Amino acid sequence: MDNRAGEMMVFVRVVEAGSFSEAARLMLMTPSTVSKLIARLEARLGVRLIERSTRRLALTGEGQYYYERSQALLARIEETERQIAQGGAAAEGVVRVTSSVTFGATALEPILPAFFEAYPRIVVDLSLSDDVVDLYLDRTDVAIRVGKLQDSSLMARRIGQTRRRIVASPAYLARHGTPRTAEELAGHNCLGFNFRRAMPVWPMREGGRIVERMLSGSLLANNGETLRRMAIAGVGIVRTADYHLRGALARGELIELFADGEIDEADDIHALFRGSQFLPARVRAFLDFTVPRMQAFLAEG
Numbered sequence: 001m002d003n004r005a006g007e008m009m010v011f012v013r014v015v016e017a018g019s020f021s022e023a024a025r026l027m028l029m030t031p032s033t034v035s036k037l038i039a040r041l042e043a044r045l046g047v048r049l050i051e052r053s054t055r056r057l058a059l060t061g062e063g064q065y066y067y068e069r070s071q072a073l074l075a076r077i078e079e080t081e082r083q084i085a086q087g088g089a090a091a092e093g094v095v096r097v098t099s100s101v102t103f104g105a106t107a108l109e110p111i112l113p114a115f116f117e118a119y120p121r122i123v124v125d126l127s128l129s130d131d132v133v134d135l136y137l138d139r140t141d142v143a144i145r146v147g148k149l150q151d152s153s154l155m156a157r158r159i160g161q162t163r164r165r166i167v168a169s170p171a172y173l174a175r176h177g178t179p180r181t182a183e184e185l186a187g188h189n190c191l192g193f194n195f196r197r198a199m200p201v202w203p204m205r206e207g208g209r210i211v212e213r214m215l216s217g218s219l220l221a222n223n224g225e226t227l228r229r230m231a232i233a234g235v236g237i238v239r240t241a242d243y244h245l246r247g248a249l250a251r252g253e254l255i256e257l258f259a260d261g262e263i264d265e266a267d268d269i270h271a272l273f274r275g276s277q278f279l280p281a282r283v284r285a286f287l288d289f290t291v292p293r294m295q296a297f298l299a300e301g
Helices: 004-017 020-026 031-045 061-089 101-118 170-176 183-187 224-232 242-250 281-300
Strands: 050-052 057-059 093-099 122-128 142-146 155-168 201-206 209-214 238-241 255-257 266-273
Touching: 004 020, 004 031, 004 057, 004 061, 020 031, 057 061, 093 101, 093 281, 101 122, 101 142, 101 224, 101 238, 101 242, 101 281, 122 281, 142 281, 155 242, 155 281, 224 238, 224 242, 238 242, 242 255, 266 281
Parallel strands: 093 122, 093 142
Antiparallel strands: 050 057, 142 266, 155 238, 155 255, 155 266, 201 209
């Protein structure tokens, strides 16, 4: 294994100690080990660095140059590690976060002003997208995900659950009628998602059993916010997360359909992160601050 930094460290210690034996004592090594290491270093470089005599050690011209450069490089290594260690221990720096559009807008964004007040030295790099990103490839610290977790090396903190509701606007229902059964949905404009993992089916309860209805409509979108706005505008019927529909339902902009007959299907919501015992303080601070507040937000519904 190439250990040039280690060789530099031993060489610098030999020069500063003035002898192999003293350097060996300071570094808890044997004099023969130190001597062999310096000889191996000189053999690799093809030059003599130290003139050896029974009375003292003297640096050659190449040795003096190597000593000065080694000192500078080792100082830079020490400073780099010190800064990383301080950055990992202090709640400062950038936290890269990704979340679905709807959950990020409704549950996470309202928390951020208080978070920034509590942690003024942390910058949140927030991306809202319903695409599933690779935390390692995209260098993301935290991903808020809705749905079943895939097996992975990621750590997770559970935020809670959400169920999906089928809704439409009063204007749409006035024009097209209110579907009373899952079968009647086939004659309606059912808006859906266009990302690959989304299936154009809605699980419904019919006659005591669950069936999956293949539905279609005039719009496919990559986020629930677009579908919610289109539903309020009277374009069609949508099926999306309940936390996203609270305000529109309370204001009467949307009406829930099949409130008693729809399958009570729940999706788990988690905060995923690249976990270890060395989790940076900025990431730990973000999780510790936001997760309980997002849990409280879901519990309100």
